[in-house]
Amino acid sequence: DAGVTQSPTHLIKTRGQQVTLRCSPKSGHDTVSWYQQALGQGPQFIFQYYEEEERQRGNFPDRFSGHQFPNYSSELNVNALLLGDSALYLCASRVGGSGVTQYFGPGTRLLVL
Amino acid sequence: AQRVTQPEKLLSVFKGAPVELKCNYSYSGSPELFWYVQYSRQRLQLLLRHISRESIKGFTADLNKGETSFHLKKPFAQEEDSAMYYCALRDFGNEKLTFGTGTRLTIIP
Numbered sequence: 001d002a003g004v005t006q007s008p009t010h011l012i013k014t015r016g017q018q019v020t021l022r023c024s025p026k027s028g029h030d031t032v033s034w035y036q037q038a039l040g041q042g043p044q045f046i047f048q049y050y051e052e053e054e055r056q057r058g059n060f061p062d063r064f065s066g067h068q069f070p071n072y073s074s075e076l077n078v079n080a081l082l083l084g085d086s087a088l089y090l091c092a093s094r095v096g097g098s099g100v101t102q103y104f105g106p107g108t109r110l111l112v113l
Numbered sequence: 114a115q116r117v118t119q120p121e122k123l124l125s126v127f128k129g130a131p132v133e134l135k136c137n138y139s140y141s142g143s144p145e146l147f148w149y150v151q152y153s154r155q156r157l158q159l160l161l162r163h164i165s166r167e168s169i170k171g172f173t174a175d176l177n178k179g180e181t182s183f184h185l186k187k188p189f190a191q192e193e194d195s196a197m198y199y200c201a202l203r204d205f206g207n208e209k210l211t212f213g214t215g216t217r218l219t220i221i222p
Binding site for chain 2: 004031035040058090102104107
């Protein structure tokens with residue numbers, strides 16, 4: 001089991017563009033969360049998906065949206081990119097239910113020029 | 114609003130010396146506290162959680178609700194402990210993990 005996988009590993013975009021990041025959860029996991037980690041900061045919670053629905057959302061604008069597919073994989077979409085969106089985007093997965101460990105992926109590094 | 118503070122961005126400790134990574138939090142509910150670690154070129158992974166009250170790789174952390182702290186300790190540092198450490202908080206029944214800004218621990222041989 002490769003664990004949580006994310007693609008692409010790196011991405012360069014320009015202001016105003018749109019980007020889609022992808023995440024495949026660890027085998028057997030059905031819940032996916034997305035985090036943004038700016039340089040020198042800890043990860044910040046964007047949102048969580050379970051049963052193909054957004055279950056909880058952090059303090060991020062509507063430009064950030066997501067999707068979960070029937071196979072539990074997930075996408076993070078960011079529209080109208082800003083320079084401040086440059087960050088490492090982390091995906092974490094776990095089995096549904098409370099109090100269970102989340103497993104993080106390696107992240108996608110997004111640079112907005 | 115919940116907040117996690119890690120006052121030290123960098124911490125250097127000699128091999129064999131005790132280690133203490135500080136974490137303070139502000140939250141009015143019943144938080145669940147975690148320590149995550151990221152070794153060089155590896156992904157973020159859970160080190161320990163306060164509910165488990167266990168020792169992982171020689172590290173322990175005790176939740177002090179009076180001082181709102183969850184400091185990470187190890188009596189004798191090892192070179193392989195060099196890594197980035199993040200303290201995180203989650204409300205019971207909630208998904209959102211709130212992370213501190215992290216402490217980079219370097220063990221000096």
